[in-house]
Amino acid sequence: xxxxxxFGFLIMLLLITGAxxxxxxxxxxxxxxxxxxxxxxxxxxxxxxxDLGRDLFSRALFGARIxxxxxxxxxxxxxxxxxxxxxxxxxxxxWLDGLIMRLVDIMLAFPSIFLILAIQTMLTPNxxxxxxxxxxxxxxxxxxxxxxxxxxxxxxxxxxxxxxxxCSDLRIIFRHILPNAAGPIIxxxxxxxxxAVLTESALSFLGLGVQPPLSSWGNMLMDSQAYMRDxxxxxxxxxxLILLTVLSLYFIGEGLREKxxxxx
Numbered sequence: 150x151x152x153x154x155x156f157g158f159l160i161m162l163l164l165i166t167g168a169x170x171x172x173x174x175x176x177x178x179x180x181x182x183x184x185x186x187x188x189x190x191x192x193x194x195x196x197x198x199x200d201l202g203r204d205l206f207s208r209a210l211f212g213a214r215i216x217x218x219x220x221x222x223x224x225x226x227x228x229x230x231x232x233x234x235x236x237x238x239x240x241x242x243x244w245l246d247g248l249i250m251r252l253v254d255i256m257l258a259f260p261s262i263f264l265i266l267a268i269q270t271m272l273t274p275n276x277x278x279x280x281x282x283x284x285x286x287x288x289x290x291x292x293x294x295x296x297x298x299x300x301x302x303x304x305x306x307x308x309x310x311x312x313x314x315x316c317s318d319l320r321i322i323f324r325h326i327l328p329n330a331a332g333p334i335i336x337x338x339x340x341x342x343x344x345a346v347l348t349e350s351a352l353s354f355l356g357l358g359v360q361p362p363l364s365s366w367g368n369m370l371m372d373s374q375a376y377m378r379d380x381x382x383x384x385x386x387x388x389x390l391i392l393l394t395v396l397s398l399y400f401i402g403e404g405l406r407e408k409x410x411x412x413x
Contacts, residue, residue, distance in 0.1 A: 151404060151407075153400040153403070153404070154400050154401060154403070154404025154405075156397070156400060157396070157397035157398065157399070157400030157401040157404065158397075158401060160393050160394075160396075160397040161394075161397045161398070161401065164213055164217065164390075164393075164394060164397075165217065167210050167213055168210065168213040168214040168217050168218075169214075171207075171210040171211050171213070171214055174210055175204075175206070175207035175210050175211065176195075176204065176206065176207060177203075177204035177206075177207045178207065179203060179204065179207040179208040179210070179211045179364050180203065180362045180364075181202075181203060181204070182201045182202050182203060183198070183202035183203070184202055185198045185202045186198060186199075186200055186201065186202045187199070187200055187376065187379070187380050187383075188202075189380070189382060190382060194206065196209060196382065196386050197380070197382050197383070197386075199369075199372060199373075199383055200372070200375075200376060200383075205369075205382075205383070205386055208364040208369060209364075209366070209369070209386060209387065209390060211363075211364050212364045212365045212366045212369060212387065212390070213366075213390070215276065215349075215359050215363060215364065215365040216346050216349055216350065216365050216366050216367070216391075216394070217346070217394075218276075218280075219276065219279055219280050219283070219345060219346070219349040219359070219365075220342040220343075220345040220346040220349065221342065222280040222284070223279075223280050223281075223283035223284040223287065223341075223342075223345040223348075223349075224284070224287075224338050224341045224342045224345055225284070226280070226281065226283075226284025226285065226287075226288075227283075227284045227285075227287040227288040227291060227338075227341055227345075228288070228291055228334060228337070228338050228341070229288075230284070230285070230288040230291075230292070231288035231289065231290070231291025231292040231294075231295060231337075232291060232292075232295050232327070232334060234249050234252075234253075234288065234292040234295075234296075235249075235291065235292040235293065235294065235295025235296040235297075235298075235299065236295055236296075236299055236322055236326070236327060236330075237249065238250060238292070238296045238299075239295065239296040239297070239298065239299025239300045239303065240299050240303055240318070240321075240322055240326065242300075246296070249292065249296075250293075250296070253289045253292055253293060256286070256289050257289050261286050261287070261348075262348070262351065264286055265282055265283065265286055265348065265352065266352075266355070266357065268282050268286075269282060269352060269357040269358075270357065274352075274356070274357050274358060274359075274360055275359075275360060276358075276359050276360075276363065279349055279352060279353075279358050279359060283345050283348050283349065284345075287341055287344065287345065290337060290341070291334065291337045291338075291341070294333045294334070294337055295330055295333070295334060297333075298326075298329075298330035298333055299322075299326055299330060302326045302329055302330060303326060307325065308321060308325055308326060311325050332405075332409035333409075335405060335409065336402055336405050336406045336409065339398055339401050339402040339405060340398065340399065340402040342398055343394070343395045343398035343399055343402070346391065346394050346395055346398070347391070347395055349365065349367060350365070350366055350367035350370070350391050351367065352367065353365045353366075353367025353368040353370075353371065354367045354368070354370050354371045355371075356368075356371065366387040366388075366390050366391050367387075367391075369383070369386075369387040370384055370387050370388060370391075373387070
């Protein structure tokens with residue numbers, strides 16, 4: 150395991166621990182408004198306070214909960230859809246393969262961020278819609294990966310033997326082929342989570358993602374725009390947290406790619 154991968158696992162462990170234990174670790178209510186407006190980092194407020202006097206360290210901890218939850222749920226949705234679609238296309242081939250792959254091509258023809266923005270403007274912005282929309286617009290890469298693995302594995306001798314003894318298609322797909330295609334799915338899910346965190350942050354920054362009073366790193370960045378010159382820490386702290394999260398997930402994904410010997 151490379152040093153970068155170890156660094157990624159360490160940072161993610163710290164972030165997940167902070168997110169899970171946020172109620173116990175946060176020194177203040179993240180939504181509590183006080184008279185300590187725009188204060189820099191200090192012994193009392195480790196990350197300083199924002200324009201409403203809210204403690205940024207507490208908001209960052211609870212923001213980690215939101216950002217990581219959105220990333221995990223969105224990736225689960227994308228992986229489920231992509232795996233089912235890719236498995237059906239790769240195993241059965243023919244017209245079904247053509248239909249699923251043409252749907253993938255159509256989805257990929259639209260820039261994902263513009264597609265997400267268009268859908269979000271038609272919905273009520275909230276955390277649930279954010280997770281669902283990101284998941285429903287991120288499954289295409291997983292589908293192609295799974296299809297490729299199924300096309301390769303379905304021709305192997307042990308799959309032919311399973312057919313010869315009368316195993317059903319569902320048993321062959323889920324018991325014999327899918328476990329051997331898990332490597333690319335795990336890597337794609339890890340890298341996809343990094344993309345989901347970035348997308349959620351962008352949506353929240355634009356006001357189309359997680360809505361106040363819930364705190365996410367994206368809407369913390371949005372709130373900091375008016376104070377970039379006088380209080381740069383308001384933007385630097387959530388920006389660094391997003392950077393560290395995405396970088397760590399990419400390091401983990403690359404480490405898993407090497408460990409699992411996943412081919413591009």
